[in-house]
Amino acid sequence: MKKILITLLVWANLFGAGQVGDKAVGFDLPNLYNLDKKISLNEYKGKVVLVNLWASWCGGCQEEMPIFVELQKEFKGSDFHILLSTIDKEPKNAVAFLQSVDRERVLKSVYDSEKILPKAYRCIGMPSSYLVDKSGTIVEVYVGSIDEKHVGKLKAKIKSLLGE
Amino acid sequence: MVKYILIGSLLFLTACSDKLVRVMPYEKEYFAQDKMSLSPIAERAEQEGHVYLIREASAGGESAFQGGCGCR
Numbered sequence: 466m467k468k469i470l471i472t473l474l475v476w477a478n479l480f481g482a483g484q485v486g487d488k489a490v491g492f493d494l495p496n497l498y499n500l501d502k503k504i505s506l507n508e509y510k511g512k513v514v515l516v517n518l519w520a521s522w523c524g525g526c527q528e529e530m531p532i533f534v535e536l537q538k539e540f541k542g543s544d545f546h547i548l549l550s551t552i553d554k555e556p557k558n559a560v561a562f563l564q565s566v567d568r569e570r571v572l573k574s575v576y577d578s579e580k581i582l583p584k585a586y587r588c589i590g591m592p593s594s595y596l597v598d599k600s601g602t603i604v605e606v607y608v609g610s611i612d613e614k615h616v617g618k619l620k621a622k623i624k625s626l627l628g629e
Numbered sequence: 630m631v632k633y634i635l636i637g638s639l640l641f642l643t644a645c646s647d648k649l650v651r652v653m654p655y656e657k658e659y660f661a662q663d664k665m666s667l668s669p670i671a672e673r674a675e676q677e678g679h680v681y682l683i684r685e686a687s688a689g690g691e692s693a694f695q696g697g698c699g700c701r
Contacts (some may be wrong), residue, residue, distance in 0.1 A: 522661040552655050583655035592652045 477549035485606055489597040490585040494575035497551060497559055504548070504575050509597075512544040513626045515619075516595045517625065518583055519574075520552050521562040526592040530566045532616055537571045544599070545623050549574035550582050598626050 493505040506514070517533065519526035537547045551559040556576050563574060568608055583589075586595060589608060596605035596619070605622060607615075652660070659665060668674030 518655070520655070520658065520661075521670075522658050552658075555657055580655050583653070588653070588655055591657070 484587065484595070484603050487530075487603050489601050489603050490582070491599045492550075492575070492577075492582060492585075494550065494577055494581070497549075497556060497563070497574040497576045498570065500556065500576060504573060506548070509546055509548065510601065511599050512546055513599060513623055514597045515545075515547045515623075516582075516586075516597060517547060517549045517592060518552065518577075518586065518588055518594075519549055519592045522553070523591045527562065527566075529592060529612070530563070530572075532611060532613065534571055536616065536620070539620070540623065543573075544627055547572055550577045551575070551584060552577050552580045554578075561624040570607065585629045596622065596626075 489506065491506045493503050493507075496504050504589045506516075515533075518543070519527075519530070521527070533547050533549075537545075549563075551563075551574055553559040553576075556578075559576070563572070565571075577583075583593075586593065592610055594605075594607040594611060595603050596607070598604045604626065605619075607619075611619060663669050668677075
């Protein structure tokens with residue numbers, strides 16, 4: 466009976482959500498704007514990163530994207546970066562949407578055609594954002610879109626992680 | 630032994646059904662398309678609603694308001 470319980474616990478842990486405290490899963494995926502080049506999470510080692518899983522067909526993702534553009538502009542020159550990862554079937558749809566809200570290309574996005582990241586991060590809702598600290602540990606998980614009400618708390622958290 | 634096999638089989642089948650039914654949020658690209666909406670054309674939905682109300686008025690229409698006497 467003990468063995469059965471242990472097996473069940475292990476399986477529940479494997480498929481469960483909630484990853485605060487876990488190490489962020491590394492990736493090396495094509496740049497959405499230039500599919501021949503790749504962007505790796507390792508490039509952001511020692512920096513605070515907000516990994517955001519999004520898609521152009523997702524309403525919540527469309528709502529929060531202008532907020533991310535403003536957020537990245539606000540932290541320009543700092544060690545905070547927003548790294549998007551789109552799971553669109555057609556990358557051109559993602560590019561078209563992103564360009565409509567981010568003409569200056571402030572945000573960087575990878576193209577995850579195989580939906581590797583949602584599976585690795587055990588995504589339970591779209592959009593999902595994962596705030597990763599300088600040591601590469603997930604410190605906050607945001608399921609659903611980040612709106613104007615919550616962005617204040619997010620900014621405070623980013624500043625504390627940056628040591629400002 | 631039979632008991633364990635039964636429990637194991639049940640767990641296995643439950644896991645299978647979950648996998649078959651559950652569509653993960655990141656797999657809903659096609660569901661998000663306009664054509665997948667129950668009423669993709671707003672004008673048509675409004676007209677259908679109007680017809681429905683007229684036809685079903687005696688049964689109380691589509692709301693819980695009033696008793697369905699047909700005297701709207």
